[in-house]
Amino acid sequence: MNTRFSRREFLKSSTALTIVVALPAAQFSRAQSASGSALTANAFVTINADNTVRVLIKHLEMGQGTYTGLAALVAEELDADWSQMRSEGAPADAAKYNNLSWGPMQGTGGSSSLSNSYAQMRTAGAQARAMLVAAATQEWSIPAAQIRVEKGILSAGSQRATFGQMAAKAAKQTLPTEVTLKDPKDFKIIGKGVPRIDSRVKVNGQAKFAIDIKRPGQLTAVLLRPPRFGAKVVSVDAAKTQGISGVRAIVEIPQGVAVVASNFWAAKKARDAVVVVWDDATAGRISTDTLIAEYRALAAKGDGAAIARKDGDTDAALKTAKKTLTATFEFPYLAHAPMEPLNCVIERTPAGVELWAGCQFHTMDQGNVAEVFGLKPEEVKINTTFAGGSFGRRANMASDYLVECAEVVKALQRSGVNAPVRLVWTREDDIKGGRYRPAYVHTITAGLDEVGKLTAWQHRIAGQSIMKGTAFESFTVKDGVDKTSVEGADNLPYEIANQRVELHSTSNGIPVLWWRAVGSTHTAFSTETMIDEIAIAAGKDPVAFRESMMSKHPRHLAVMKLAAEKANWSSTLPAAQNGAKRGRGIAVAESFNSFVAQVVEVTVNADKTFKVDRVICAVDCGVAVTPDVVRAQMEGGIGFALAAALYGKITLKDGIVEQSNFTDYPVLRFNEMPRVEVHIIPSAAPPTGVGEPGVPPLAPALANAIAAATGQRLRTLPLRLA
Amino acid sequence: MARLFVNEQEVRTDFPDDTPLLWFIRDQLDLTGTKYGCGVGACGACTVHIDGVPTRSCATPIGTVAAGAEITTIEFIKGAAARAVQDAWVKHDVVQCGYCQSGQVMAAVALLTKNTRPSDADIDAAMSGNICRCATYQRIRIAVKDAAQSLPPVAPAAVPKPAVPSRPAPQLKKKA
Numbered sequence: 001m002n003t004r005f006s007r008r009e010f011l012k013s014s015t016a017l018t019i020v021v022a023l024p025a026a027q028f029s030r031a032q033s034a035s036g037s038a039l040t041a042n043a044f045v046t047i048n049a050d051n052t053v054r055v056l057i058k059h060l061e062m063g064q065g066t067y068t069g070l071a072a073l074v075a076e077e078l079d080a081d082w083s084q085m086r087s088e089g090a091p092a093d094a095a096k097y098n099n100l101s102w103g104p105m106q107g108t109g110g111s112s113s114l115s116n117s118y119a120q121m122r123t124a125g126a127q128a129r130a131m132l133v134a135a136a137t138q139e140w141s142i143p144a145a146q147i148r149v150e151k152g153i154l155s156a157g158s159q160r161a162t163f164g165q166m167a168a169k170a171a172k173q174t175l176p177t178e179v180t181l182k183d184p185k186d187f188k189i190i191g192k193g194v195p196r197i198d199s200r201v202k203v204n205g206q207a208k209f210a211i212d213i214k215r216p217g218q219l220t221a222v223l224l225r226p227p228r229f230g231a232k233v234v235s236v237d238a239a240k241t242q243g244i245s246g247v248r249a250i251v252e253i254p255q256g257v258a259v260v261a262s263n264f265w266a267a268k269k270a271r272d273a274v275v276v277v278w279d280d281a282t283a284g285r286i287s288t289d290t291l292i293a294e295y296r297a298l299a300a301k302g303d304g305a306a307i308a309r310k311d312g313d314t315d316a317a318l319k320t321a322k323k324t325l326t327a328t329f330e331f332p333y334l335a336h337a338p339m340e341p342l343n344c345v346i347e348r349t350p351a352g353v354e355l356w357a358g359c360q361f362h363t364m365d366q367g368n369v370a371e372v373f374g375l376k377p378e379e380v381k382i383n384t385t386f387a388g389g390s391f392g393r394r395a396n397m398a399s400d401y402l403v404e405c406a407e408v409v410k411a412l413q414r415s416g417v418n419a420p421v422r423l424v425w426t427r428e429d430d431i432k433g434g435r436y437r438p439a440y441v442h443t444i445t446a447g448l449d450e451v452g453k454l455t456a457w458q459h460r461i462a463g464q465s466i467m468k469g470t471a472f473e474s475f476t477v478k479d480g481v482d483k484t485s486v487e488g489a490d491n492l493p494y495e496i497a498n499q500r501v502e503l504h505s506t507s508n509g510i511p512v513l514w515w516r517a518v519g520s521t522h523t524a525f526s527t528e529t530m531i532d533e534i535a536i537a538a539g540k541d542p543v544a545f546r547e548s549m550m551s552k553h554p555r556h557l558a559v560m561k562l563a564a565e566k567a568n569w570s571s572t573l574p575a576a577q578n579g580a581k582r583g584r585g586i587a588v589a590e591s592f593n594s595f596v597a598q599v600v601e602v603t604v605n606a607d608k609t610f611k612v613d614r615v616i617c618a619v620d621c622g623v624a625v626t627p628d629v630v631r632a633q634m635e636g637g638i639g640f641a642l643a644a645a646l647y648g649k650i651t652l653k654d655g656i657v658e659q660s661n662f663t664d665y666p667v668l669r670f671n672e673m674p675r676v677e678v679h680i681i682p683s684a685a686p687p688t689g690v691g692e693p694g695v696p697p698l699a700p701a702l703a704n705a706i707a708a709a710t711g712q713r714l715r716t717l718p719l720r721l722a
Numbered sequence: 723m724a725r726l727f728v729n730e731q732e733v734r735t736d737f738p739d740d741t742p743l744l745w746f747i748r749d750q751l752d753l754t755g756t757k758y759g760c761g762v763g764a765c766g767a768c769t770v771h772i773d774g775v776p777t778r779s780c781a782t783p784i785g786t787v788a789a790g791a792e793i794t795t796i797e798f799i800k801g802a803a804a805r806a807v808q809d810a811w812v813k814h815d816v817v818q819c820g821y822c823q824s825g826q827v828m829a830a831v832a833l834l835t836k837n838t839r840p841s842d843a844d845i846d847a848a849m850s851g852n853i854c855r856c857a858t859y860q861r862i863r864i865a866v867k868d869a870a871q872s873l874p875p876v877a878p879a880a881v882p883k884p885a886v887p888s889r890p891a892p893q894l895k896k897k898a
Contacts, residue, residue, distance in 0.1 A: 205755020639857020
């Protein structure tokens with residue numbers, strides 16, 4: 001069944017900017033009301049007798065504000081009052097709640113939640129509104145055209161009813177077959193700003209994350225995983241766990257040895273006391289120092305590289321160039337380190353399995369857990385809680401933490417213990433547990449002509465493919481090029497006649513995964529610092545130099561110019577004290593169809609430490625549905641990117657991850673946060689995402705600012721002054 | 723068997739003395755607002771008040787909590803500073819994922835209970851032990867200042883110095 005909500009289903013009306021939408025079946029067919037007094041208009045919207053409007057949100061709320069944004073879309077077309085809106089996680093159902101930009105798969109990622117839901121959730125609100133109006137028409141014997149709907153109130157003349165009062169009657173109405181969406185000039189909520197829907201419960205301890213779930217009889221599992229990726233259990237000695245009260249079972253599962261106890265502390269203490277002999281025959285013994293050296297050699301040669309982009313004749317252009325520049329860039333592995341470590345609760349039920357988690361890939365998670373138990377996917381019921389951050393980590397095709405928990409539940413059942421299990425990763429498990437942003441090495445060679453025009457660009461990238469070997473490989477890896485390894489590099493906004501982008505995809509046993517902004521976390525750095533270096537070498541202003549090559553990319557240009565203007569780019573920075581130097585740098589990047597430019601102001605101290613003082617950010621994300629959420633995501637993306645620029649580095653020695661916690665994998669702290677100013681480009685273009693696009697420009701803008709202050713070009717992350 | 727005062731109630735536990743206060747609060751008392759983030763007192767997600775002092779519950783074994791010490795969790799904070807902080811957090815939409823925010827609120831309430839006119843340096847000292855991976859720090863600063871303004875001035879010199887927030891050990895103060 002095709003449940004995609006495609007453009008074909010939209011019919012533009014001839015005269016107005018309103019859109020008439022025919023209602024596709026899966027999401028908009030008659031849904032059963034939970035009770036006779038409520039209106040469940042479709043798969044998303046229920047209007048309760050108590051006058052609350054419940055919106056089922058098909059995406060994971062992990063901080064990015066999707067519970068607010070999607071509810072705002074419904075509220076707009078429903079003409080609801082914001083205070084009556086409630087958001088809840090939708091169940092797993094790939095037919096009803098699929099990500100429309102991904103096909104029949106429910107999941108959250110690629111900054112796609114708002115963009116794929118924009119028409120769908122507005123339609124859901126409009127349908128519910130049409131049913132309320134139809135009920136009022138019948139109840140009051142007044143034509144629909146005379147009924148006003150405003151802030152959750154239906155009225156006509158002396159008649160007045162709340163949504164809640166009209167809900168039961170609306171539930172009896174015939175379903176509309178099509179609805180009309182508002183002309184954007186009539187928007188009251190979209191673009192105007194509503195407060196976050198989840199603020200209060202997140203400041204009083206009431207918000208429920210997966211780690212807060214407690215089922216009757218629930219046990220807690222902590223898993224001992226191999227110290228080297230790929231090692232296997234040889235023997236288990238649990239003697240030292242004797243006497244730890246509360247320990248219920250020690251079970252071996254394919255992923256390691258699980259200690260199951262009545263509470264976390266008992267499980268953790270016993271886990272740390274278990275002695276396992278590991279067989280390292282199949283384990284990786286990589287050291288990142290060696291690996292990076294190999295990548296450096298690979299990035300230096302074109303032999304065997306796959307071609308991601310080829311325009312003109314780069315070799316010839318480099319030969320005839322008046323001046324050439326070559327630089328090498330190095331990027332370490334990075335852990336996501338969301339504040340809530342991975343965890344979930346799984347319980348066997350008569351109908352199958354029920355699980356509670358901050359699920360980001362519902363369809364994958366459902367399938368993977370079903371497979372462990374030999375169930376059908378639909379027999380796995382998912383309750384999606386808030387997630388304490390993710391940054392990509394909870395979206396993995398193996399559903400690693402969920403499958404581990406399922407295996408523990410199954411192993412316990414085999415030994416006669418039938419109990420719900422909460423599996424918790426410790427922070428150490430998280431930092432050491434893999435699925436990192438891959439390490440990469442890039443080389444770029446650029447050629448300039450006699451007037452300083454950029455004529456040749458040779459960019460070579462070496463590093464692991466994220467997609468290879470996954471279910472996404474077929475549509476993300478083409479001709480040996482994993483799109484996520486080169487995105488941001490193979491689509492430069494600059495007109496360069498001769499360009500070649502090459503990729504060496506490497507393989508090793510270190511598990512890797514997308515990390516907030518994916519490929520652009522490294523490609524924006526190498527390209528935007530190189531462009532900056534070339535501008536300086538050509539004796540040109542970095543903004544003017546970029547502008548001279550950007551005529552075909554007006555949205556890149558607009559954000560760059562806005563950021564530069566708001567930063568007072570052409571002015572001189574106020575001088576620093578005590579021998580410190582100040583510098584300003586800029587970078588611009590498109591990711592996930594949103595355009596972001598940032599100007600960083602940095603102070604570099606005499607002792608070679610540095611501090612980011614201020615970041616001026618301009619963003620074009622199409623219609624900014626909830627502008628304050630857009631600002632918050634830019635602020636957060638900048639802080640997240642700054643953490644990586646300052647500190648982020650996972651290293652391995654002889655196959656063992658050397659970091660373990662926030663003590664040796666530091667992240668940004670309060671006193672290190674710069675002042676951030678966000679400027680949003682007004683736009684009528686369809687909305688795009690903001691969860692990730694704030695990340696890419698920060699590190700290159702910072703490196704460019706440091707170069708402006710000191711003359712030193714830093715090309716290895718994290719950034720350290722020599 | 724330990725006896726503890728949590729949220730004005732005396733509770734007994736047969737959890738062993740080395741159990742971190744965090745897991746006693748979460749797993750025995752089912753007070754889940756206090757969060758696990760690092761287990762080593764490095765992130766502040768588990769911050770509770772012990773006799774008003776912000777304390778890392780993940781690194782505080784229950785056996786080290788002084789007899790009669792008053793433990794307060796996010797679910798039970800009361801008073802003008804608590805209201806001011808929580809309202810300012812909502813007003814400025816500080817939260818994103820929200821996981822660290824119980825700890826952030828507890829740290830800010832402890833600060834503003836003792837010092838309602840904190841300088842930026844005071845705020846840095848009180849808040850830098852609490853990690854937020856969503857990097858909501860700019861809004862936290864704004865909200866702390868806004869909350870402070872809504873409270874009557876208390877000269878910081880007239881009250882005890884705020885405790886260093888990253889210190890995991892509890893106060894060994896006897897209950898009066």
